[in-house]
Amino acid sequence: MADVAGVAGVSHQTVSRVLNGLPNVREGTRERVLEAIDQLGYRRNRAARALVTARTSTIGILTVGSEFFGPQSTVLAVEAAARARGYFVSVTSLERYDADSALVALNHLVDQGVDGVVVVAPLELVTEAIDDAALSLPMVVVAARPDVPAADPVQYVFVDQRSGARQATDHLLGLGHRRIVHVSGPVGWFDAAERLRGWRESMAAAGCDAVEAAAGDWFAASGFEVGTRLARQVSAGEATAVFAANDYLAIGLLRAFWEAGLSVPDDVSVVGFDDLQSSAFFIPALTTVRQPFAEVGRTALAALLDGADAPGAPHVLTPSLVVRGSTGAPRAS
Template identity: 85%
Template sequence: MTTVNPEQHAAESRPSRRPSMADVAAVAGVSHQTVSRVLNEHPNVREGTRERVLEAIERLGYRRNRAARALVTARTSTIGILTVGSEFFGPQSTVLAVEAAARARGYFVSVTSLDRYDVDSALVALNHLVDQGVDGVVVVAPLEHVTRAIDETALSIPVVVVAARTDVTAADPVQYVYVDQRDGARQATEHLLGLGHRRIVHVSGPVGWFDAAERLRGWRETMAEAGCEAVEAAAGDWFAASGFGVGTGLVEQVRAGAVTAVFAANDYLAIGLLRAFWEAGVAVPDDVSVVGFDDLQSSAYYIPALTTVRQPFAEVGRAALDALLDGASTPGEARVLAPSLVPRGSSAPPRS
């Protein structure tokens, strides 16, 4: 009597062409419809039958034809992501988090980046994703022009926007997920005030970005509540070179004692400040304290280590995808996540 090795039998059972659902059904001894029910996690399948089908799938190396499934269900299992350029740490971190969350739930992603930050470019990019047949879009571009384009477009698929837009109403069909930027700025400013600083300059981010506007607002409100003058130094963008330029212009004020602390709208601007002060022989934090925003992976390793506000990007990504796939409990409701202050060596009490 000849003995058949199970692994040899499995290899012989595997067709030379790509296995189909019919092949799975034949090996499992069930109908095509039963295989379909197992694949779609239908509850009305006996556990023993489900196990036989899953075993056959594994033995044959069957993989679902997503294109064929899309024709039947009108779903592609693909999420579109509209974002800004990869040079922006916050949006890029959020995009990676959304992609990871989508993969964990069995979705592919299609990413489109804006080449210009205006309404027309945003409309073109949105239509590009819709034309691909994506099941929904997560917008990681916290710009007023982008949200205006979304407001002007009657999209037939769900859209979630990651942006600190605070004027959303219950009538808005778009869902928003964001970190409380105003609270993060409040935490940074209260930290400096608590150390004894009263002459705190804010190096603000670019106009037209929701996050920059909310950080500016949070700093202004906190300074007003403390009875302190709010002096803003506009950087114009998010980059270290601009922070360096602003820092160079603040050196004499620091030396004169007119400025004892600087709150930068992001860590890159803060890095530029650190460089400008170092080149001028201004010691941080002995002569001036510096606080950033975002908590770059490298922020803990500068000299001195940068005090900053951390954003929970992984949580933002999961929340955005959950909102897209599962919906919100209330139309127009925003999911707001909390930032946290990370005190490090770049902030200290002012010289007495």
Template identity: 75%
Template structure:
């Protein structure tokens, strides 16, 4: 910076002013400084700036360390939005979904003096760690947590999972299904819990029993296992439709049903959740609930940088029902 100042014939502080768009710099001086900067290929040292200002203009993203479609898309959107706002992004993922893993990951971010944190890890162990740590920087969590106490400094942004599950369930009910099973996501995950609640509410409203089949994980093998268990009951006429807590589970289910000789949607209807890229290309095309992950990512960053503007209310984004070919009226016995 001193070199630039020398070339432009000004003090280093004036260079700093130009760099920070300070108003009180004469146009001629600004131009000379800018030219010197270009000539020397100067780039300011951000570590020094961070030290002097106690601000890094960096946000941290904490994410789960797995290849799930939703979180990944959200992270990408957060990063793009942050960059557009002139922020840098540092990312870390968790080795395990327990309290300690979450604390370690959070510390890893705060060690870097991030100006804010976006957490894309909708697991209750993670939120517990956040509550416990009482971070000094703003935190936005992408998780459908509905029991947030009023005035909680941590903000939540999410897709209305409960509503999505309700839509999915009502779609099946409106087709005439009554014997429906929900293959629910693994415990600890807010999305699983909320979808479960939405499902129960819709079933209760229609006066039906809400039968669940808990999946071991979010992945296709678990859906497949569920399908293997459920197929005989479908054949016995005890089940006419399945609402799976995500598309991976739905696809596993579809595969298991196919292997059991069941036709979807003729013998049994299946609904998923997420709308994976390939949902539309599966055989049959999968009826599912689309989550606008990119919107969530953008909203989370806006919330983070927006500061104390307005209310503390969680930002909730609506999912969309996408009806394709894996659902139809139940068989007539």
């Protein structure tokens, strides 16, 4: 900073004001300082700055494994939002999906001196661990938790999973389907539970029986396994449509129905959730529910940096239905 000040002909306090974007610096002076920074190739010593400010300009992100599309899309969105505001991120993932692993990961981030933590691990056991830890640093959790305590200092940001499930189910009901099976996600995940609830609510409102087929996880192989059983129900007229808890499960269903000689959507309609980049290129293109991941990332970071002292109601974002070729009216009985 002293070198920059010497080249620009200003005090080091002026250089500091320019670097921190503070007012009361003339535009001509600011330009001279920035030119000197470029000339000298100056880079801030963030370690030294952290000693002075007690802030590291680093955000911690706790997440699940990289194989999960929704959480990882959210992590990338948070990282992009943090970078746009001049923050670094430190990412750690859970070794196991239990409370002990969550506490170890959280303490790992705390030990790094992060300024706050965004948790992108929508698991009931993880939120329980966060409640028990009662950490003093700012924290935002991206999870569709339906029972957030009113006085909880932790802020919640999430997409309305229940609304997305209702949109998917109502779309199928609107096409004339009444025997709609839901291939549900794993137990213990907020997103899976909320999508299940939304489907049940729409089915109940329509006076239809709710038949669930539990997949046990989020992966295409499980969707295929469930699909081989559902193919028999479709052939017997016991099901005309399937709402899958995510697009990977829907991929497995499409393959199982194809192998069983069933046509989608002529014999059975399929709806997914998430809108993978490849979903528009499946055969047929998949009707699905799109989540606004970029908006989730921006909202989560803003809640962490700007709303840490004013926790309140969760920040809830709305998903949207994307209608493609995998859904149509049921065959006439």
